[in-house]
Amino acid sequence: MLSTVGQRTGSAYVSATLLTCAVWVLCGVLTANAQTHDVQISINSQNTSRITIEGRLSAGAEDWSFRNVHAGVSGLGERISGLSLNDDNGASVVVRKLTPGEYKSDAKAFGFRYEIKLDPPAANAAAAHVSWLSARYGVLMLGDLLPVQSSTRASVKLKLPANWGVSSTEQKTSNSVYEVSDPEQVLFFVGENLRERGFRDGDFSFLFATIGAWAFDDGDAASLAMNLFREHRRVIGRRPRKNVLTVVAPFPHPAESSEWSAETRGATVFLLAGRAPSKNVALAQLSTPxxxxxxxxxxxxxxxxxxxxxxxxxxxxxxxxxxxxxxLGYLNFHDYLKALGRAYDGYFAAEGHGQFSLVDASRRRWTGAEALIYNKGMLVAFLYDLTLRQQTQGTKSMDDIYRKLLRHSNRAGERREGNLVVIETLESMPGMTEFTTRHVESSMSIDLPASVQPFGLLANRFGARTHVSVAETLSRAQRSVLAGLGYSAQP
Ligand SMILES: [Zn+2]
Structure with missing residues (x-):
């Protein structure tokens, strides 16, 4: 089963093994003659995990298909019941269920109505990736609620129980309708007595939303998110295309204080977290995911x-x-070395570690290679950054890769093949061609002790654990590279 829950037991650290999430990658480009969903989503105030969706599809359809799987969560189509369809004149159209989530109507139908059971998923980890509602709050992701039609826009009206509110990246029109240009990229965080904190920066807005009681104040968590966001924006040199919403909410079921699960969809970060008992621990735990x-x-x-x-x-x-x-001071150089050791251990333990290149592993993400993608990916990133800093006497770093990729990504242009563009960018840095071929495109095993020795680092393996430390004597160049990463020789 897909594990999307990170766990931390000590001080804040980064672990590729346990830190996994999902992103919803854009697949299509909207066309001018897109279908439009005109829908109303009503939450039953007596039983909040039942919703009714009714509406109209502008150009009609005979095939009605609902998403059945997302991020390893399956059986989504089975939550749907009572689908009824109408033709353009409002007359009933016969519809047959083919498989869960797949329906076919006898004639072209325009009007639709159905119900969805949105009980929270049994596994907390899955709750960051699909729609669900508890008695007090939940999330509505249009991608798994509306019929899947190519090139669709949606006008969405939400009917909520009393005292429930909505947080979303979408703007409401005067008649309380959300005009959504790409439904798969949008989610609505809904609940009773939601709380929001907003930041404005010129024409850009950053919204933080939460619910329930935490060890931290809303303002502390909102500032943490905003500081991280600002630092990313500073490094990359531009803001994302849309206003951003960050949601931090409790899991629907009881959870360990250190658990978390997350999904970033379009311009929304949706993060579910366990409740840590103290403010500092809670904020430190939030910072990494x-x-x-x-x-x-x-x-x-x-x-x-x-x-x-x-x-x-x-x-x-x-x-x-x-x-x-x-x-930003949430992690230190000691955490950096620990994370390097863990990435290596995770890589070593991952299925297929000496067998697949990073590119090959990515094609197998949902069929067993997920741990390898995170662990080997992070490990190679460590080595890439160290090598690049050494090659350029510290004048270039991983920041330059992210900046360059975004600078050359033309929002209005055609989509290019990701592997090609990223490899090209990694190779474009001085002296990094051979490294990229060897570590990204080839399946050659990584030997951490030999790989980090040129940087003045020692990697020792004790059982299944690798401990990384700084060598007793460092050359001037080694000291300079490590200092650039926060190393200080002072005790
Ligand atoms: Zn991720």
């Missing part, structure tokens, strides 16, 4: 790339998010 998820707003969500380059936007992004958390 938040840094990673917020970076997804740009990579991959703001890149016009396609294909399976998950090794980069997950594995490398773990590394880059950790560097940002270090710069």
């Amino acid at each position: 938040l840094a990673h998820e917020l970076l997804h707003l740009w990579v991959p969500n703001d890149l016009t790339l396609s294909g399976d380059y998950d090794w980069f936007y997950e594995g490398f992004t773990l590394y880059q998010a950790m560097r940002v958390a270090m710069r």
Whole structure:
């Protein structure tokens, strides 16, 4: 089963093994003559996990298909019941169920009505990836609620129980309708007495939303998210295309205080977290997944790339998010070395570690290679950044890769193949061609002790654990590279 829950038991650290998430990558481009869903979603106030969806599809359809699987969560189509369809004159149209989530009507139908059972998924980890509602709050993701039609827009009206509110990246029109240009990229966080904190920066807005009681104040968590966001934006040099919403909510079922699960969809970061008992521990625990998820707003969500380059936007992004958390003081150089050791251990333990290149592993993400993508991806990112800093006397770093990728990603242009573009960018840095071929495109095993020795680092393996430390004597160049990463010789 897909594990999307991170666990931490000590101080804040980054672990590729346990830090996994999902992003919703854009697949299509909207056309001018897009179908439009005109829908009303009503939450039953007596039984909040039951919703009714009714509406109209502008050009009609005979095939009615609902998403059945997302991010390893399956059986979504089985939640739907009572689908009824009408033709353009309002007359009933016969519809047959083919498989869960797949229906065919006898004639073209325009009007539709159905119910969905939105009980929270049994596994907490799945709750970041699909729609669900509890008695007090939940999430509505249009991607798994509306029929899947190519090139669809949606006008969405939400009918909520009393005292329930909505947080979303979408703007409401005067008649309380959300005009959604790409339904699969949008989610609505709904609940009783939701709380929001907003930041404005010129024409750009950053919204933080939460519910329930936490050890931290809303303002502390909102500032943490905003600081991480600002640092990403500073490094990358541009903001994401849309206003951003970050949601931090409790899991629907009881959870360990250190658990979390997240999904970044379009311009929304949706993060479910356990409740840590103290403010500092809770904020430290939030910083790593938040840094990673917020970076997804740009990579991959703001890149016009396609294909399976998950090794980069997950594995490398773990590394880059950790560097940002270090710069802001949430993690230190000691955490950096620990994370390097863990990435190696995770890589070593992952299925197929000496067998698949990063590119090959990404094609197998949902069929067993997920751990390899995160762990090997992060490990290679460590080595890439160290090598690049050494090659350029510290004048270039991983920051330059992210900046360059975004600079060359033309929002209006055609989607290019992700592996091709990222590999090209990695190779474009001085002296990095051979490294990229060897570590990204070839399946050659990584020997950490030999790989880090040139940087003045020692990797020793004790059983299944690798301990990384700084060598007693360092050359001037080694000292300079490590200092650039936060190392200080002072005790
Ligand atoms: Zn991720």
